[in-house]
Amino acid sequence: MTNFTRRDFLKVGAAGTATAILAGCSQESERWVTLEPYVRAPEEQLAGIPSWYASTCRMCPAGCGIIVRIMNGRAVKIEGNPEHPVNRGKLCARGQAGLQLLYNPDRVTGAARQEERGSRKFKAVAWNEAINTLYEKLSAAGSAIGIWLGSSTSAHLHDLFARYAEAVGAPPPVYYDLYPGLNGYRALLDANAALFGQAALPTYNVARADVIFSFGADFLGTWLSATAYGVEFGQFRDQPYGKRGLLVQFEPKMSVTGAKADRWVPIRPGAEALVAQALLRLIADEGYGGSERAERAARLAGDVDLDEAAAACEMTREELATLARLFAEAQHPLAIPGAALAGTGNGTQAVAVVQLLNIVAGMLSVPGGVQFPPEVPAGLTAPQPSSYAEVQALLERMKAGEVRALLVHGANPVYDLPPEAGVVEALQRVETIVSFNPLVDETAVLADYLLPDRVYLEGWGYTVVQPAFGGMPAVSSQQPVVGPFHDVRSTADVLLTVARGIPAAAAALPWTDEVAFIKERITALPKGAQGGEDAEVRWARFLQHGGWWPETAPGSAPPELAAQGPIGVLPTTYDGDEADYPFYLHLYPSVLLGDGRGASLPWLQSAPDPLTTVAWQTWAEINPVTAEALGLKDGDVVRVASPHGAVEVIVYEFPAIRPDTIAIPVGQGHSDSGRYARERGAHALQLVGAAADEAGANFTWANVRVKITKTERQQALARLESTIDPGPDVHVPF
Amino acid sequence: MRRLASLSLRQRLILGVAVVGAGALLVALLAIVIAQTSAADEQPLAFSHKTHAQNGIQCQFCHTGVAKGPVAGIPSVEKCMGCHTYIATDSPEIQKLQGYWERQEPIPWKRVNIQPSYVYFNHSSHVAAGVSCGSCHGAVAEMTVAKPVVEMNMGFCLDCHAEQENKDALWDCTVCHR
Numbered sequence: 001m002t003n004f005t006r007r008d009f010l011k012v013g014a015a016g017t018a019t020a021i022l023a024g025c026s027q028e029s030e031r032w033v034t035l036e037p038y039v040r041a042p043e044e045q046l047a048g049i050p051s052w053y054a055s056t057c058r059m060c061p062a063g064c065g066i067i068v069r070i071m072n073g074r075a076v077k078i079e080g081n082p083e084h085p086v087n088r089g090k091l092c093a094r095g096q097a098g099l100q101l102l103y104n105p106d107r108v109t110g111a112a113r114q115e116e117r118g119s120r121k122f123k124a125v126a127w128n129e130a131i132n133t134l135y136e137k138l139s140a141a142g143s144a145i146g147i148w149l150g151s152s153t154s155a156h157l158h159d160l161f162a163r164y165a166e167a168v169g170a171p172p173p174v175y176y177d178l179y180p181g182l183n184g185y186r187a188l189l190d191a192n193a194a195l196f197g198q199a200a201l202p203t204y205n206v207a208r209a210d211v212i213f214s215f216g217a218d219f220l221g222t223w224l225s226a227t228a229y230g231v232e233f234g235q236f237r238d239q240p241y242g243k244r245g246l247l248v249q250f251e252p253k254m255s256v257t258g259a260k261a262d263r264w265v266p267i268r269p270g271a272e273a274l275v276a277q278a279l280l281r282l283i284a285d286e287g288y289g290g291s292e293r294a295e296r297a298a299r300l301a302g303d304v305d306l307d308e309a310a311a312a313c314e315m316t317r318e319e320l321a322t323l324a325r326l327f328a329e330a331q332h333p334l335a336i337p338g339a340a341l342a343g344t345g346n347g348t349q350a351v352a353v354v355q356l357l358n359i360v361a362g363m364l365s366v367p368g369g370v371q372f373p374p375e376v377p378a379g380l381t382a383p384q385p386s387s388y389a390e391v392q393a394l395l396e397r398m399k400a401g402e403v404r405a406l407l408v409h410g411a412n413p414v415y416d417l418p419p420e421a422g423v424v425e426a427l428q429r430v431e432t433i434v435s436f437n438p439l440v441d442e443t444a445v446l447a448d449y450l451l452p453d454r455v456y457l458e459g460w461g462y463t464v465v466q467p468a469f470g471g472m473p474a475v476s477s478q479q480p481v482v483g484p485f486h487d488v489r490s491t492a493d494v495l496l497t498v499a500r501g502i503p504a505a506a507a508a509l510p511w512t513d514e515v516a517f518i519k520e521r522i523t524a525l526p527k528g529a530q531g532g533e534d535a536e537v538r539w540a541r542f543l544q545h546g547g548w549w550p551e552t553a554p555g556s557a558p559p560e561l562a563a564q565g566p567i568g569v570l571p572t573t574y575d576g577d578e579a580d581y582p583f584y585l586h587l588y589p590s591v592l593l594g595d596g597r598g599a600s601l602p603w604l605q606s607a608p609d610p611l612t613t614v615a616w617q618t619w620a621e622i623n624p625v626t627a628e629a630l631g632l633k634d635g636d637v638v639r640v641a642s643p644h645g646a647v648e649v650i651v652y653e654f655p656a657i658r659p660d661t662i663a664i665p666v667g668q669g670h671s672d673s674g675r676y677a678r679e680r681g682a683h684a685l686q687l688v689g690a691a692a693d694e695a696g697a698n699f700t701w702a703n704v705r706v707k708i709t710k711t712e713r714q715q716a717l718a719r720l721e722s723t724i725d726p727g728p729d730v731h732v733p734f
Numbered sequence: 735m736r737r738l739a740s741l742s743l744r745q746r747l748i749l750g751v752a753v754v755g756a757g758a759l760l761v762a763l764l765a766i767v768i769a770q771t772s773a774a775d776e777q778p779l780a781f782s783h784k785t786h787a788q789n790g791i792q793c794q795f796c797h798t799g800v801a802k803g804p805v806a807g808i809p810s811v812e813k814c815m816g817c818h819t820y821i822a823t824d825s826p827e828i829q830k831l832q833g834y835w836e837r838q839e840p841i842p843w844k845r846v847n848i849q850p851s852y853v854y855f856n857h858s859s860h861v862a863a864g865v866s867c868g869s870c871h872g873a874v875a876e877m878t879v880a881k882p883v884v885e886m887n888m889g890f891c892l893d894c895h896a897e898q899e900n901k902d903a904l905w906d907c908t909v910c911h912r
Binding site for chain 1: 798799802803804805806807808809810811812813834835838839840841842843844845
């Protein structure tokens with residue numbers, strides 16, 4: 001060593017630090033782990049060997065089958081059930097995060113009462129006392145009750161509540177939350193009822209189609225079931241004989257599905273029906289796809305301004321004609337109506353017009369076409385999402401003081417509807433509000449009693465799967481994979497106990513507990529793919545394999561066509577004048593947070609959004625061209641205002657959006673729902689009015705105009721992608 | 735090489751700090767290593783392996799998983815109470831046990847032996863190969879409180895793996911680090 005320099009010193013220091021860090025990675029924390037052996041060891045459990053139980057995911061209404069890994073009585077991992085007809089072994093991020101609902105530190109740990117609504121001061125109540133109180137309130141209210149259920153409510157509980165409501169003479173339960181709301185379930189149901197006389201959610205056989213025109217359906221992100229469509233999309237891209245399907249996605253802002261499309265068409269918001277009409281017109285006029293298809297198109301196509309339609313797609317009339325030809329001349333073309341067009345003032349008709357493309361192509365109940373759900377035997381039916389008109393009727397009853405007791409399970413009405421719907425005002429007129437939800441959400445804060453249900457990993461239930469993927473009727477089983485983590489009670493059992501004391505309801509709900517009810521319904525099913533001659537064996541197999549479904553899909557005849565002529569679609573009107581509100585607002589459910597129920601789970605909060613890589617925040621996607629014109633850059637906080645309200649969000653410059661459109665994800669902006677959700681981001685539903693669409697299917701959330709004003713504030717976006725300026729060479733497609 | 739004396743005062747100071755720093759790191763390292771191999775002294779109740787072994791209870795009576803799966807397992811409180819409802823009920827330690835049973839609480843035992851999470855270890859394959867409990871765990875039957883007397887590091891594992899007939903397979907990294 002000639003000279004000990006500063007550099008040498010640093011080398012020694014670095015080597016020492018590295019050793020210390022390596023040693024520091026030792027199992028210090030593991031070493032002092034406390035062992036917690038069983039108090040009573042279950043006979044089938046062997047230490048170190050996991051058990052797997054099949055159940056049903058309830059993080060969205062799709063009804064995917066799950067298998068849960070149990071170590072020493074604790075649920076440690078959720079995977080997709082490989083046997084299940086919906087997700088075929090796959091599971092999405094939201095399904096994986098279900099564990100954090102079970103272990104959420106903000107769960108309601110027992111029955112509680114709130115002295116003053118909104119005070120957030122809850123006093124624990126013994127369950128017997130709570131059930132007695134519920135009995136007194138319900139028995140005094142008689143038929144003056146309201147039942148509000150949501151997509152995390154099990155079908156068996158919906159059935160029991162519906163029986164209770166019928167027995168006491170109350171209107172049937174409202175089954176509505178933001179998930180079906182933002183995915184346009186009801187418009188799809190109503191459109192099919194009008195076209196085919198079948199009010200059912202169809203499936204689109206993506207796997208066998210060769211050309212798909214998706215009108216804003218983010219079927220690989222949030223729409224109906226991303227896992228089921230994900231499996232089908234793989235088959236769509238890798239078909240027999242080397243065929244690779246072609247996907248054209250029409251949407252104003254690129255979604256996950258749009259990012260995978262072969263052609264992305266930045267359509268003007270609200271112009272989907274117009275473009276679908278134009279495609280029909282072109283097929284009819286030009287005779288694309290052979291005489292049969294052209295004739296059907298001639299019968300069903302209405303009058304349409306082709307130039308306007310082409311302009312709405314930012315293309316020439318010839319380019320639009322090329323698309324029409326591409327669709328008409330494909331062997332198995334498929335048109336999928338998405339969520340945003342269902343949220344306009346004439347959503348139901350817009351969905352119906354897109355369906356006409358499938359009718360013209362003759363793609364009904366054939367491989368690669370639209371498939372309708374087969375009937376499930378033994379009278380098991382999936383609860384259908386309520387129309388917005390039914391929701392409004394309940395709110396009116398509440399406002400008129402006709403609801404003395406409101407029971408809320410699986411929905412969060414205060415968050416799920418725009419402020420102008422007046423849910424808070426309606427709740428104030430209700431004498432007693434009971435929330436059965438696992439977290440203190442925005443609605444539970446205004447409740448008088450919290451009677452927390454078991455979360456789905458702790459509870460019993462079943463889901464009648466809808467839509468039925470692969471044309472397979474299925475009842476998915478839900479069983480407790482772990483014992484209840486807290487002193488919570490099954491809502492179905494609470495309801496059955498209460499009903500025993502109410503003379504009108506006692507006869508309608510004679511079951512001792514929910515398992516007796518579920519078993520009675522399930523054992524009435526015929527032998528399925530799981531086998532079992534004996535009812536007991538069938539019941540065991542139902543739980544073991546994750547549900548009931550037949551060995552092969554029964555197949556169905558094409559439905560009778562009710563629509564014989566063109567469907568008139570009124571031009572989309574927008575809330576807000578173009579001069580004052582220059583931008584279209586495009587709302588979309590977050591791929592991770594769903595309709596907002598994922599916001600309380602930190603795994604989903606911290607997972608980056610697939611297209612923007614932003615986590616934990618609410619951002620507004622703005623085209624770089626627009627951002628430059630407005631003097632905005634990434635991280636600027638802007639105030640987005642519509643005629644209905646305003647939110648403050650962070651600018652995210654996004655090249656894959658129309659320059660005249662602002663996109664905001666829905667899911668954040670909770671005032672409650674636990675520590676991870678609370679006071680984070682903005683709830684974009686505040687920008688939306690509460691007016692019903694023409695058919696009363698939904699509130700109109702996709703035809704709002706907004707303006708943007710810059711605030712003085714800045715907030716860095718929590719995002720994964722590089723924030724280095726890409727330079728002038730980056731491709732911006734406008 | 736220049737002699738230390740020829741270094742300037744500043745250089746000597748730097749060298750001194752470096753040596754002291756390295757020494758301190760070494761001590762810290764040692765402390766961590768010792769912490770890794772030492773047992774928790776305090777267990778929630780003073781269970782004696784010796785007493786139980788002297789009364790003829792085999793290891794597998796309580797550590798039931800040892801021949802069947804990766805983990806030997808700690809007996810449930812129910813199993814302890816199987817005998818101690820009647821045996822030595824007046825001992826203060828057994829009364830502690832009864833307290834756990836009455837409250838239906840698990841006994842929060844401190845871990846004695848542990849392998850890091852990057853080591854895969856399976857008891858059953860070792861028991862099946864005829865390895866006795868004592869060859870890794872020491873003479874637990876003579877201990878009052880179990881201690882990790884054998885330092886179960888990688889060398890210890892490999893010493894034994896090297897002597898086996900299928901030594902080549904057992905020397906593969908992925909046998910344990912999988």
